Amino acid sequence: MKLEERKQNRIRNFSIIAHIDHGKSTLADRILESTHSVDKRDMKEQMLDSMDLERERGITIKLNSVKLKYTAKDKIEYMLNLIDTPGHVDFTYEVSRSLAACDGAVLVVDATQGIEAQTLANVYLALDNDLEIIPVINKIDLESADVEGVKKSLEEMLGIDPELCIPVSAKTGKGIDDVLEAIIKRVPAPNGDVEKPLQALIFDSFYDAYRGVIPLVMIKNGVIKKGDKIKMMASTSVYEVVDLGIYTPKELPIEYLAAGDVGWISAVIKDIENVHVGDTITHLKIPAEKPLPGYRELTPMVYSGVYPVEADDYLSLKDSIEKIKLSDASLKYQPETSQALGFGFRVGFLGMLHMEIFQERLEREFDQNLITTAPSVNYLVYLENGEVLEIDNPAKMPERQMVKKIEEPYVLATIITPNEFVGNVMEICQYKRGVFKDMKYQSDIRVEIIYEMPLSEIVYDFFNRLKSSTKGYASFDYELTGLTESDLVKVDILLNSEPVDALAFLVHKDFARERGLKICQKLKEIIPRHMFEIPIQAAMGSKVIARTNIKALRKDVLSKCYGGDISRKKKLLEKQKKGKKRMKSVGSVEIPQEAFMTVLSLESDD
Amino acid sequence: MIKGLYIHIPFCDQICTYCDFCKMVTSDHTKKEYMKALVKELEYYSDLVSHIETIYIGGGTPSSLDDDLIEAFLDELETIVDMNSIKEFTIETNPNDITEKFLTMLKTHHITRVSMGVQSLNENLLNFLGRTHKPETVFHAIELLKKSKLNFNLDFLYAIPGQTKENLLKDLNFISEFKPHHISYYSLILEDKTVLNYLINKHKVEDFDDDKARDFGEIIDEKLISFGYEKYEISNYSLPEYKSKHNLLYWNLDEYLGIGLYASSQFNHIRMINPKKISKYLKEIEDKSLTMHQLEDFNPQLETLLVGLRKTEGIELDAYKEKFNQDVFTIYPELKKHLENKLLKIEEGRLKFTKEGMYLSNQVFVDII
Numbered sequence: 018m019k020l021e022e023r024k025q026n027r028i029r030n031f032s033i034i035a036h037i038d039h040g041k042s043t044l045a046d047r048i049l050e051s052t053h054s055v056d057k058r059d060m061k062e063q064m065l066d067s068m069d070l071e072r073e074r075g076i077t078i079k080l081n082s083v084k085l086k087y088t089a090k091d092k093i094e095y096m097l098n099l100i101d102t103p104g105h106v107d108f109t110y111e112v113s114r115s116l117a118a119c120d121g122a123v124l125v126v127d128a129t130q131g132i133e134a135q136t137l138a139n140v141y142l143a144l145d146n147d148l149e150i151i152p153v154i155n156k157i158d159l160e161s162a163d164v165e166g167v168k169k170s171l172e173e174m175l176g177i178d179p180e181l182c183i184p185v186s187a188k189t190g191k192g193i194d195d196v197l198e199a200i201i202k203r204v205p206a207p208n209g210d211v212e213k214p215l216q217a218l219i220f221d222s223f224y225d226a227y228r229g230v231i232p233l234v235m236i237k238n239g240v241i242k243k244g245d246k247i248k249m250m251a252s253t254s255v256y257e258v259v260d261l262g263i264y265t266p267k268e269l270p271i272e273y274l275a276a277g278d279v280g281w282i283s284a285v286i287k288d289i290e291n292v293h294v295g296d297t298i299t300h301l302k303i304p305a306e307k308p309l310p311g312y313r314e315l316t317p318m319v320y321s322g323v324y325p326v327e328a329d330d331y332l333s334l335k336d337s338i339e340k341i342k343l344s345d346a347s348l349k350y351q352p353e354t355s356q357a358l359g360f361g362f363r364v365g366f367l368g369m370l371h372m373e374i375f376q377e378r379l380e381r382e383f384d385q386n387l388i389t390t391a392p393s394v395n396y397l398v399y400l401e402n403g404e405v406l407e408i409d410n411p412a413k414m415p416e417r418q419m420v421k422k423i424e425e426p427y428v429l430a431t432i433i434t435p436n437e438f439v440g441n442v443m444e445i446c447q448y449k450r451g452v453f454k455d456m457k458y459q460s461d462i463r464v465e466i467i468y469e470m471p472l473s474e475i476v477y478d479f480f481n482r483l484k485s486s487t488k489g490y491a492s493f494d495y496e497l498t499g500l501t502e503s504d505l506v507k508v509d510i511l512l513n514s515e516p517v518d519a520l521a522f523l524v525h526k527d528f529a530r531e532r533g534l535k536i537c538q539k540l541k542e543i544i545p546r547h548m549f550e551i552p553i554q555a556a557m558g559s560k561v562i563a564r565t566n567i568k569a570l571r572k573d574v575l576s577k578c579y580g581g582d583i584s585r586k587k588k589l590l591e592k593q594k595k596g597k598k599r600m601k602s603v604g605s606v607e608i609p610q611e612a613f614m615t616v617l618s619l620e621s622d623d
Numbered sequence: 624m625i626k627g628l629y630i631h632i633p634f635c636d637q638i639c640t641y642c643d644f645c646k647m648v649t650s651d652h653t654k655k656e657y658m659k660a661l662v663k664e665l666e667y668y669s670d671l672v673s674h675i676e677t678i679y680i681g682g683g684t685p686s687s688l689d690d691d692l693i694e695a696f697l698d699e700l701e702t703i704v705d706m707n708s709i710k711e712f713t714i715e716t717n718p719n720d721i722t723e724k725f726l727t728m729l730k731t732h733h734i735t736r737v738s739m740g741v742q743s744l745n746e747n748l749l750n751f752l753g754r755t756h757k758p759e760t761v762f763h764a765i766e767l768l769k770k771s772k773l774n775f776n777l778d779f780l781y782a783i784p785g786q787t788k789e790n791l792l793k794d795l796n797f798i799s800e801f802k803p804h805h806i807s808y809y810s811l812i813l814e815d816k817t818v819l820n821y822l823i824n825k826h827k828v829e830d831f832d833d834d835k836a837r838d839f840g841e842i843i844d845e846k847l848i849s850f851g852y853e854k855y856e857i858s859n860y861s862l863p864e865y866k867s868k869h870n871l872l873y874w875n876l877d878e879y880l881g882i883g884l885y886a887s888s889q890f891n892h893i894r895m896i897n898p899k900k901i902s903k904y905l906k907e908i909e910d911k912s913l914t915m916h917q918l919e920d921f922n923p924q925l926e927t928l929l930v931g932l933r934k935t936e937g938i939e940l941d942a943y944k945e946k947f948n949q950d951v952f953t954i955y956p957e958l959k960k961h962l963e964n965k966l967l968k969i970e971e972g973r974l975k976f977t978k979e980g981m982y983l984s985n986q987v988f989v990d991i992i
Contacts (some may be wrong), residue, residue: 178953412956546833548964571833572836574810574812574981574984578929584887584919590992
C-alpha cells in the first residue's frame, strides 16, 4: 500500500491484560482465529507464547505482537495490532512500555476468580498510559462463574461501568466478536503524525542468530523505511535499517512502517546492550527533538551466585550466559569467585521469576549443571570511615565493627485475598517484618491488604508461604519504595570450623538465631556423614549463635559380594563415587549442591 | 584354571521382600525346560569343568524344585564332572524343603554341604521379609541336617526394619545352641526394585538406623567369636576348617564358571554374564548361540582388592606385586591415606582392613575404583 493511501484511523493498537490462568492466551488464540490470521491447521494452543517454558508455566515472559485484519460490522476493514504483555510483577517496566505502545487494553477477568493483585497493578499502568480499558469477563461457560459479582467489583475498584463489561468464553469462542467490535468502537486510532520526525518506541527485542538484535517498535510519529540511518536516542548508537516488517503472526517484510504501525526492524545490531526497551528510535539526519517519555534503565532487584558444578565447565557456563544475555537485556552479570564454589558469576535479576526462568533456561536449553546460591538484594552499607558500599553478596559484607549502618530496599506490597485468609496473610507479613499500611474491602469477600516490607523478606520464600497459607487464592504485587535503615547482621555458617562463604546470609538481628539454627539443622539433613564428626555452626562475627553436629559415619559396607555380584557391586561403588564427585569439597567436607540453596528453601517445608 | 562351578536355579515358591537376585515364580513346564537347558550348557563346557574342586548350586531357591527334577540334573552332572576331585559341593535350600528323603538324595549325589536361609527366628520379622517358613520348621530342618551329618551353613539377616536387640540376641542364642558349621550373617541391604525399598521410600516402613546396624554388627562379631567361630570375611563366620571353599574362590579372584540364567563366569582374563531373560537364555541354548556372551569389564588389579580385602586375612602384598609387576601402593596411592586414618593396616606382609575398616570398606573402595 502506498503511504498516501494509508488510513491511520483504521488502525487499533491494543494489548490484553490478565492474571495467569485467567485465559489471556486462549483469548488471543480465539482472536487470531476469528480474524483468520492463523489457519486452523497451523493453530497450536496458545499461539503467541513462543517459548516452551512459557507454555509450560502458563505465563508469558516474552512479548509478541501481531497485526490482524478485521472487517467490522460497518463493513470496513481495520488493522489491529495486538501487543501481548507479560503478566508478572518482575516485568512491570516491560509491561508499562508495551502498554505505552497501545491506545487500548482488553482487561480479562476470570468470572470464577475475580480480579487479582497483579492484574490490578497492570490496569493502573494502563490507566497511567491513558489507555481505553475494555473489560472482558471470561470463562462464563463455567458453572461457578459469577459475572455479576465480578462486574460489581470492577465498578467498585476501578469505576468501570458494568454496562461496558463483555461476557465471553474464550474456550468456546462465545462473545469474541463483541470484543473485536468494542476494540474498533472504543479504542481510539493512534494519534501520531506521519509528517513529524521519526519517533519509534522500542517495546521489546529479541536476538536472531543471523540478523542480530531485532527491536520491536511502535511508530509514534513519522515513517521508517529500508535503508534509513537511525539512532537510538538513549544509547546513542547508530544503525542502518536492512529490513523491516510485521507479524501476521508469521514474519512478513514490508516497505515501511508509519505512525501508528507496530512491527520489527532489522539493522545488523550486534549488541543487545544498545537496544533498551523504552528507548526511542529516530532518524540520524532529521532527529526528533526529544525522546518519548517513560524511558528508564532497568536495575536488578535480586542477585544470586551462579556456579558450574564442575570447575571445568566455567567457560561453557560463561558462553551460555552470554547467549541468554543476547535476548535478555535486563539480565546483568559479572564474574565472581567464591572460596567454596570457585569461579562463577553474580547475576542480577528483575525478580524471583526472572531468576527461576534464567536458571531453568541454563539447565534446559544449555544443559548446564549449576549451583546457585540463595538470592540476595542490594544493600547500601555505610562504613565508619565514611565510605558507602553497595553489597549484593552477603559474603562480601564488611566486618561488623567497620559498619556504621545498613540500608535495605523496601517495597510496598499489595496482596489481594479472600477475606477468610486475612489473618493468615497478616501473620506472614508481620513475620516478614512488614509494617501494616492499609486494608480495603473490594467486595464482600475480597480484601486488598497493603504492607510495607523489606524486599529481602519477599525474596526469601514469601510467595510460597503466601500461596500455601491462602490455598493459592492470594495474589500479590509490589513496587520498590526506597531504602530504609535496618538492624541487619551477617550470619556465617561454619562447617568443621571453616566458614563457607557461599552459605553466609544477612538477616535482621532478631531473627539471626532462629534462622541460623534452621540452616544448621537443614544442612545436617543434607550433608552426608563423613568419617569424622562435623560440627555445623552459625556465627555472628566470632560469636556462635547456633550449632549442631553431623555424627561420624559408622557403617558403609557392601554386606554381600560373590562371583556374580562383582560387576554390579562395582557399579554401585562407581555410583557412590560419582555422587561424591558431584559434591563441592570445602576443606575436608563434601557438600551436596542443594545445600547452597537451603538458605532459600528453609521455610517452605516448615 | 577353572576351580569352581556355579549353577543358578532362578526359581522360588515366593519372592522375599528384600531380594533383588535373579529369581522368579514360574510353571513346572518352564522349570523342566530350564533344567534341560542347564544340562546343555554344562555339556558345552564339559572340557573346562572336568577337574573342578567346588560346586555351588544357588538361586533363587534350588530346593524349591521337585526332587525328581533335581535328581535328574545331578545324574547328568555326575557324567560330566569327576566327583572324586570335588572338595565341596553346596546346595542352597529353604527350611520348608528339608526332608529326610531330600537329604538322603543329596548325599547319594555327592553333595557335601547344605546352605539354608533362616534369616531370623522371629515370626514377625520372617513375615515382614516375605519368608514362608516358621521358626519350628527351622528347628526341625536342623535336626534332620544334624542327623544327616552333612556340613551346613545358615544364612541370617540383621538390621531388619523392626528388629530389636532382643530379637538379635535370641537369634544368636539359637546359633550357640545348634552350632552350624558356617554362618553368613548379612546386614539387610535396601536394593532398588524390591518391595522393601518401595515400602521404605513411601515411608510405610522405617529404615533401620545405620548406627544401630553397626552396633548390631559388633554384637554379632563378639558373640560368634565367643561361640568359637572365626570371622573370615565381612559377613562370613565358620568353625575351624569349615570356611566356604567355593566362596573363597571368588574372594581370591580365582577362575570359575557359572551356568544358568544371569550367571557370571570369570576365566581366561575375562568376565562374562549370561542373559537375564529366561526366554532369551532358553532360546540361545536351543540355538547353540550362547557363546555370544555379554562380556563385562574385568580389572584384576582392582578386583583383587575389592574382593580380597573382604577377607579378614586381606591380601598378600608380595603376591600382588609379583602378579601385577607393581606395588599396590604405586597403582593405588590413595590406599596410603587409609593406612593413616586406620581403616587399613599391614600385618605380616598382608594388607587388611582394621576392625573399623571392615565396617567402612566402601570409603576405601570408592577411592580406588
